[in-house]
Amino acid sequence: MSAPSTPAFYAPFAFIVRLLDRLSFRWKFATVAVVFVVAAAGFLHQIYAHYRAQAVLAERAIGGLGLVRDSLALMIELQLQRGVTFTARKGGDDFTARLPQQKSAVRSGIEQVEAALVRLDSLTALHPRWASVRAGIERAIHSTEDQSSAQSSFDTHTAAVNELLAWIVDIGDEAGITATSNPALYHLNLAQIRSLPSLVESLANLRGYATGTLLAGGRDAGITSELAGRVSAVDIVEGHTHNRIDRISRLLPDSLHMDDPVVRELHDAIRYVRNTTRSSTYLSPAPVEAADLFDVATQAIDAARRLHVDHLYPRSVAMIEAGLADVRRAMIADVLVLMSFFVIISTLFAAIYTSIRRSVNTINEGSALFAAGDLSVRVQVQSQDEFRHLGEQFNAMADEIASLVDAQRAQAQRLSGLLRNTPSVVFALDPHTLNCTFISPNAEALLGPADHADSLDLEHLLGSIHPKDRATLRDGLLAWRERGFVGLLSGTYRLAHDAAGQKWVELHHNAVLDDAGTVLEIVGSCTDITELHHAHTQLELAASVFSGAREGIIITDPQGCIVEANAACSDITGWSRDELLGENPRLFKSGRHNPAFYEAMWRSVKDNGYWEGEIWNRHKSGRDYAELLTIGTVRSPSGEVLHHVGLFSDITPQKEAEERLRKLAHFDSLTGLPNRTLLADRMEQALLQSRRSSKLVAVALIDLDGFKAVNDLHGHDAGDVLLKTVSQRMTESLRAEDTVARLGGDEFVVVMSALDSRSDIEQPIARLLAAINQPVALDNATVKVSGSIGVTFYPQREPIAPDQLMRQADQAMYIAKQAGKNQCQVFDDRQDL
Missing domain, CATH: 3.30.450.20 (PAS domain)
Incomplete structure (x- = not known):
């Protein structure tokens, strides 16, 4: 029975379903419980992790604010050192005495910042930046001790202060001080890292430069313009700071007001310094002493510092800690809700497990008894869920199985009877x-x-x-x-x-x-x-004889279609068995036999029942081969022709051997030209044809001039190459029906038949001489020979035998040699030889 269909939305959970199918009921519930507990633990861990992350951010921000506080204190001491140094070098002796104490204060400030950095291990990324800032501060301290000008020292200090300003901003970025969604806290923190440090620097800058100018006494147009610019800078920065404090007071009315004493003190001191500096620029003598101006400006800077330390910084820390407390309370509330939910779910889970387990036990016990052979067992499930339906299905199945068992017993009896028979x-x-x-x-x-x-x-x-x-x-x-x-x-x-x-x-x-x-x-x-x-066994014996025979065997039906062929047949013909089946033996015809040959062969098969003889057939590759063939007839008891059987063997090697013997008897082994024996036969045929047709026959005897020298100089192998080359050239220069034969050594005979007149040999003789005269290339040299030719004709006035013709041609050839070689002489048959 196939498994019930699964809803489509179960598909993503198929793997989990298959995994749970391997577990028992108890382990399935245990797995679900473990998953639930793990999920609850995961939620708890997530809640704690969120709280811990907020705590880390809070600690980081509080630590950063503390480092900003210490850095601002250091900056104020460094600014004070700048003003003291600048004023002292402008002629203020009282300020010279304050310089050692101020340098000590700067050193103390550096130590305080570095101690804070060591405590804040979460801000280690700032360490390289601090090294650069401290180097600038060290240069400023050194400028108080060297012989540089007042302006040079002032600029060195200003560069160090600017680096401290940038350093405070870097602290705010690295510690995430301004990374908050609370606008009040955002403006509080921004005032500490940007507004107040900038205000303090503008005041300190004006303090140092204005005090030094008052002591120097000279106020030209350039100094006046410079002081005016610095006063304007203080106005601008004070305006930004005033706006920032005003916004904080609106967002946090219970913490800071514009009429707080420290705010009023800061505002009044800044106004006094600004106004005094402006009046000192244009009045002479100045309305205030340089030392008084310096002290008032210092009081303003101290008021800004107290605003930071006593108001802004504590309020920021308190707000960050309050936010963290809110997160902690929310975490506790979430944990309580989750634990309550866990208790409720666990109670329901245990109740469901008990109900299901009771139903499963009822079905299991009934199934065990049924499996043990008690087919009368039925189960009663008390629950009103799917297990009740399962119990009813079990009872229906038990009824069906009982019926099937009875039917199976009857079927077994019937099967036993069938097997017995x-x-x-x-x-x-x-x-x-x-x-x-x-x-x-x-x-x-x-x-x-x-x-x-x-x-x-x-x-x-x-x-x-x-x-x-x-x-x-x-x-x-x-x-x-x-x-x-x-x-x-x-x-x-x-x-x-x-x-x-x-x-x-x-x-x-x-x-x-x-x-x-x-x-x-x-x-x-x-x-x-x-x-x-x-x-x-009998068939195997016949098959082994058929397949193992060395002779090829082909079996055809009465219509001549091949129905079987053995392996020897394929070896001899080149055609595989599969290629031959269904084909006609005409496939093997070589074309060497005329139709009358095949008619006689099949007439013998039909009349006598067999035929035996030699036949030339064609191999699949295209070559012809000779075979000794026997064709027999297989008939039914009634005499009807059932099959024709061909038994054959390849006799090509014997035929080739006969052909080699024939060639050895009639052809020259070196040049392949007819030898004396075949020449005599050809001459007899030519003379017989001449007597019948009254045509002339020319017999030419050729001797090569210079052949012995080639043989002696280059060796016999070179001579053999020369003889074969000249033989081929002479044969190619004549007609196909002419005969070129080699008598031996360097002597050749040419028989030309069917000539109309003696002049017909002029052109063939000329071609022969030209063919002989052509150079022959050897391995290491090129040689050249000529030919002396003697010619005689048949018939003559008197009857003459072939050997006489040969002697006449030989005599004419010697005359050609005596006449200078490389020419032809015709025998005069009127001479008495």
């Missing part, structure tokens, strides 16, 4: 031990008597097989098991109880698999095939 023995084997677990009742009739046939082990089962075949069957079964029972295992074996060993059975084994591919059992059959085996 079937001709084959059916059996089953255990796949692990190969012991027989079942054998049909008719086994005794075929295999002989056996005790307890349904529980035979492998060795008892093999006892039914002939001793000579037992090892084969045993090894086959064991090897099949090693391969995982893949495929069908079959074999034929003799029976042990047949003394003559002539009773054969065929065994088939096949594996029965479940849906997962696991082998459940081995089923098999045993069939008596004695008669079939004997017939098969």
Whole structure:
């Protein structure tokens, strides 16, 4: 039965479903409980992690604000050192005495900032930046001790102060001081890292420069303009600071007001310094002493510092800590809610588990009794859920199984009757031990008597097989098991109880698999095939003769289509068996035999029932081969032609041997030209044709001039190359029906027939001389020979034999040599030889 369909939305959870399917009911609930606890722990951890992250940010911000406070204090001391130094070098002796104490204050401020940095391990990224700032401060301190001008020292201090201003801004960025969603806290922190430091610097800058100017006494237009610019800078920065404090007072009315004493003191001091500086610029003498102006400006800067330390900084820390307390309270509330939810869910979970477990136990107990054989068991589930439906389904299934068991018993009785009367023995084997677990009742009739046939082990089962075949069957079964029972295992074996060993059975084994591919059992059959085996043996014998014969064998139907061919046939013809089946033997025709040959062959087959002889056929590759062929006829008992059988063997080697012997007897072995024997035959034919046609025959005897010198100088191999080359050239220069023969050495004979007159030889003779005169390239040299030719004709006035013609041509050839060689002389047949 297939699994019930799964809703589409379950697809993403298929893996989890398969995993839970491997667990028991108890472990499934335990897994869900663990997941729930882990989830709750995860939520708790998330809540704590959020709180911890807020705490870290708060600690970081508070630490950064403290570092800003210490850095601002250091900056104020450094500004005071700048003013003291500048004023002292402008002529203020009282300020000179204050300089050592001020330098000590700056050193103390540096130590305080570095101590704060050491405590704040979360702001280690600022350490490299602090090294640069301290280096600038050290240069400023050094400028108080060297002989540099007042303005140079002032500029050095100003550069150091500017670096401190940038350093305070960097602290705010790194510590996240302004990274808050609370606008009041944002403006509080921004006032501490930007507004107040900038105001303090503008005041300090004006303090130092204005005091030094008053002491110097000179106020030219440049100094006046510079003082005016610095006063304007103080106005601008004070305006920004005033706006910032005003905004803070509106956002936090209970913490800071514009009429607070420290705010009023700061405002009044700044106004006094600004006004005094302006009046001192234009009045002479100045309305105030330089020392008084310096002190008032210092009081303003101190008021700004107290505003920061006593009001802004504590309020910022308090607000950050209050925010962190709010986060802590929210965390506690979330934890309480989560724990309450956890208790409620756990209670419901335990109740559901108990209800389900009770229903499962009821069904399990009923199933166990039913599986033990009590088919009357039915279950009663008390719950009103799916388990009640499951119990009802179980009861329905139990009713159906009881009916099926009754039907199965009846079916088993019927199957037993069928197996008892079937001709084959059916059996089953255990796949692990190969012991027989079942054998049909008719086994005794075929295999002989056996005790307890349904529980035979492998060795008892093999006892039914002939001793000579037992090892084969045993090894086959064991090897099949090693391969995982893949495929069908079959074999034929003799029976042990047949003394003559002539009773054969065929065994088939096949594996029965479940849906997962696991082998459940081995089923098999045993069939008596004695008669079939004997017939098969006879067929195998005939087939072995057919396939093992060295002669090619082809079998055709009465229409001449090939129905079978053996391996020797393929070896001889080059055609494979598959290529030949369905073809006609005309496929082998070489074209060497005319139609009359084949008509006579098949007439003999039809009249006599066979034909035997030699025939030339064509190989698949295109070459011709000779074969000795015998064609026979196979007839039915009624005389009807069933098949034609061709038996043949390749006799090409014998034919080739005969051809080689013929060539050795009639052709020159070096040049391939006709020798004396074949020349005599050709001359006889030419003379006979001349007598019949009244045409002339010319016989030319050729001797090569200079051949001996080539042979002596270059060797016999070179001479052989020369002879073969000249022979080929002479043959190519003449007609195909003319004969060029070699007598031996460097002597050749040419027979030209069917000439109309003696002048017909002029052009052929000229071509012969030209062919002989052509240079011949050897391996290491090029040689050249000529030819002396003597010619005679047939017929003559008197009858003449071929040997006489040869002597006449030889005599004419010697005349050509005596006349200077490389020419032709014609024998005068009027001379008496």
